[in-house]
Amino acid sequence: MNDKVEADESNVIKGKHWLIVIIILFVAGYIVYTRLHDFAKSRKEQKQWTAKDRDLAIVKCIEATGESGTKYPELTRDYCECSYDKILAKLTKSEFLEISKKPTKERTKILSPILQDCLIVYQNAVQQSEK
16 A cells, blocks of 8 residues: 555656646747747847938938038938938838849939939929029
């Protein structure tokens, strides 16, 4: 009878080990899931536009306008802000970066329809300021 009690206690303990193993596996799985979720979230955030991206793009745009940027600084800033606001609304950061890698002619063909309204306003404002 004593052997039977020891055997029952041994089975109960073995059953508890499985419970502990299941709890450990569940906790480990949860930790892995949480880490992967955080990693995926940080990767997604890198693919989204930030205010810093916009500010840097506007500065580069102003620099790229050369003499016009110097001669018409406010109008040029307005044009660059308009342009990048349109880009931010129409393209993801990943799409824009892919377009940026293309040759100038191809890049212009893709971006011109997006920026056309801004360019017309800029050209009209420059013409008005020259009168």
